[in-house]
Amino acid sequence: MNIGFIGLGSMGAGMARRLIDAGHTLTVYNRTRSRAEPFQALGARVADRVHDAAASAEALITMVGDDRALEEIVFPPGDALHALPTGAVHLSMSTISVALSRRLADAHRDYHRHYLAATVLGRPDVAAAGKLFVVVAGPDDQVRRCQPIFDALGQKTFNAGKDAPAANVIKLAGNFMITTVIESLAESVALARKHGIDPHVLLDVLTGSVFSAPIYHTYGTIVVEQNFDPPGFKLPLGMKDNALVLEAARNAAVPMPMASLVRDQFVAAMAAGLAKEDWSAIARITYRNAGL
């Protein structure tokens, strides 16, 4: 497939490489061009403008940092919406607000382009290995059309229905749930440590019994060992996603007290100067409040 790929950050770079390896023809674009250049050697065309990445694409993938970045790509100045050939599909894979995803779905429909929200769960190393979990939502025929893309990127694709923003809601819910895992682990570890218990023993019990999911193993180890640096997913990004889930919840009139609680932990972590650490460094706040 002829694919335009915009956004070559730590996630996007690995994903783009997977698509090239799977035999797709890529035109890549990145705001900071130096990050795009290595892709030339891999056989991709490097675009100078958003327009050039979109103009000949059957599918345009966007994988950028936040709402604003995506708005500047799809709408002017980038204006991919107009550059995209009629009948092409835009695969919005970034973690963005539900409201923007809704606006994009409407705008693409009005301009006779196709739009899918296809969010991904997994960290950069998982992306590079093509082992992401993909959650896609949008018209069935477009989902089918893009299946080869999902197969190249992920180990499993979930179909969340015809309404594209559903994929964004699910992605945000997933990230919210990870934050509750982190905070609950931090509180349990603090409790164990202050009772003189080696937290590795606690973690062995949890992950060796009913909490056997990889997420408990991964974050349990980080939280116990306090390996918050270097970060796998930076604290301000986690805080941004927490803000997005709270916004989506408020717009739908859903109180999410656990998300509010985690929000306060993120703010305290920022106040403590932890912006360069992993988002699980909110555990430091929990430990400090316990006098550890």
Place this chain on the structure above:
Amino acid sequence: MNIGFIGLGSMGAGMARRLIDAGHTLTVYNRTRSRAEPFQALGARVADRVHDAAASAEALITMVGDDRALEEIVFPPGDALHALPTGAVHLSMSTISVALSRRLADAHRDYHRHYLAATVLGRPDVAAAGKLFVVVAGPDDQVRRCQPIFDALGQKTFNAGKDAPAANVIKLAGNFMITTVIESLAESVALARKHGIDPHVLLDVLTGSVFSAPIYHTYGTIVVEQNFDPPGFKLPLGMKDNALVLEAARNAAVPMPMASLVRDQFVAAMAAGLAKEDWSAIARITYRNAGL
């Protein structure tokens, strides 16, 4: 082994049966005698008093509902502490407070009896199948001595060190973590439903990706289907364990804001008349607050 077994509730009954099946000689006692009588047919002796269950035991297992019940067994009127032969070991398997476990450890030492805290993770069907997870803490020689008991009851034994109350702390932390799973699932499901998303899809994504632990499958299904009745673990019992973890946390000066949040949900659930439902019925409060 000659085992005294006190407390034949939904957990205890299954555990006692497993021990009989494994070839141990049991003397069972239950406050409501009618629950003990069926064990006669299985080859157990039925004691009329706590004293009779303890007097000839190499190991005395207690599996009762709360601190008060256990105090009345170990101290007068039950006075198992004195009835127990010198050198015998008391295996305290109930979910009790850390403070009482500490007091029991001290009392047994003063009276030259052995004491182990051996808490279990799993619901009644798991107990009946001998598939519990056992967390034991106390002197190494006593842990070794009781290994055949743990092997009969559980699929795996974790050693939490020489200080018995550690097993109680870990058990309470485990139950706390389950409550955070329930509440986080409830908030996510409310978010999905109010965005028009089938919550089964959300649950499929979660359990099919990074939340693959059985706990998410079990409680996710209950929370999505709203199968809170009949209960697997009654709400007031869950609330009691939440109170125990908050007490243990306060005594060690550990703020546990997530446990506080769950506490408020339990209280609201009691106010809503949900005392006979499963502890996961706190999800009803979350749903109601979202206008569902």
Place this chain on the structure above:
Amino acid sequence: MNIGFIGLGSMGAGMARRLIDAGHTLTVYNRTRSRAEPFQALGARVADRVHDAAASAEALITMVGDDRALEEIVFPPGDALHALPTGAVHLSMSTISVALSRRLADAHRDYHRHYLAATVLGRPDVAAAGKLFVVVAGPDDQVRRCQPIFDALGQKTFNAGKDAPAANVIKLAGNFMITTVIESLAESVALARKHGIDPHVLLDVLTGSVFSAPIYHTYGTIVVEQNFDPPGFKLPLGMKDNALVLEAARNAAVPMPMASLVRDQFVAAMAAGLAKEDWSAIARITYRNAGL
């Protein structure tokens, strides 16, 4: 003084009348013109456009509903910033975000116009009576210049220093504190009622002893009598101000757990369909969660 006055809602209308009564010359503008017309009979000129209200003003007062409304007045399409004569002062009296107030302060400075943030505490009846509390911040000479305006509107003026956004922070803190009064009253009333105590007695004790401030009397009566309708200050407006204080707090890295808690109450109140009631109707959520 020649005063342009934009925004004749329930607060603004009373304030504009006070200024006319005090002898000032007003040119009034309101988006919905019908609300402005009655002011003609009082001697005011009614402007058709923002520009006309600003063009001849020595002081331009804005008292509008939210950030967006104010942005559309000051910047294009309204463009009051350019319409305002050099040397004139803009008195921003609306409850707006700290970030927008900062942006306005910068823009006015760049365009050689003066800017004061002058926020007010009090409900519409208080505004109509000229008994508001005014919190002003900005350059001292401009504060002195506008003192006759403050004297006409309020019973007391507080000077919050030279940095205009300080007045906005203090206003938001004040509204936040009112929400904590409402919620704490609601929780206490629920506690009393469920113990069979007449909540009027509780309120008498509180307001007759150490909680003698008018805010406890006003909201205590509303919360006890459940007089949430008609509203004095509508719930969505209260929710908006709560969002503003949380935004200001996040931007300055200040966790405000009480504001987060109140946020969840507001969201639950919206989910319960209370958008047309007073913001103190969050008490209904507290009562419901207590089974009342």
Place this chain on the structure above:
Amino acid sequence: MNIGFIGLGSMGAGMARRLIDAGHTLTVYNRTRSRAEPFQALGARVADRVHDAAASAEALITMVGDDRALEEIVFPPGDALHALPTGAVHLSMSTISVALSRRLADAHRDYHRHYLAATVLGRPDVAAAGKLFVVVAGPDDQVRRCQPIFDALGQKTFNAGKDAPAANVIKLAGNFMITTVIESLAESVALARKHGIDPHVLLDVLTGSVFSAPIYHTYGTIVVEQNFDPPGFKLPLGMKDNALVLEAARNAAVPMPMASLVRDQFVAAMAAGLAKEDWSAIARITYRNAGL
């Protein structure tokens, strides 16, 4: 009146002196006898045992630190319940649990003694000045009988009805509300400080406008100046009262999320080693979490 007075702590000592000054005949008892001896010079009889303070009393006042202390006075070993003459009245003035007050009301009725709960609002200096606020509940004839006592101790008496524990509920609600004032002030002050605003200005606005109650002035000054030492009311005592209100709320199935939030602050303050400071030192936790 012949008054037995038990408990000469910082509150009780000032109260006992007021009663002597008002012409009553006192027999005083204190566990640590040295605190009682100075009262001999003021004309009081010093009792060696609880029994001696109760045996000849028309009214027995208890003003002690917690439930346990009061239980040991009323029930064996102190056994004041039996020592008290038939027809005498026990005025329970300590801050105790609602459950114990209920138990005391029942026990006194069974033994044909009278029981009033008469709780007080005010700090030691207020007690010494006879300016307390008294909240009394119990049978009307006993309230009338004790009015001279209330007049000597307080500036105002509130009658909370015939059911004695009502006075305890109201006292606990009052203390709860003070904690919300402290925490809301701390969050507002943190917000102001991090926006570069002198918190004295914020406090002036609040106390000079709608938050004019003494409680805001008193605690606002402490929180702004960080005068937490020496304490007026020690942090562990405040934490105890918070535990009592949460217990009373749970028993009546009332979620009190603000009380839960304050509880976490108290626990964090204990973890930070602030046990010897004023209960308003929870503000230190709020400041620290804001990076101040």
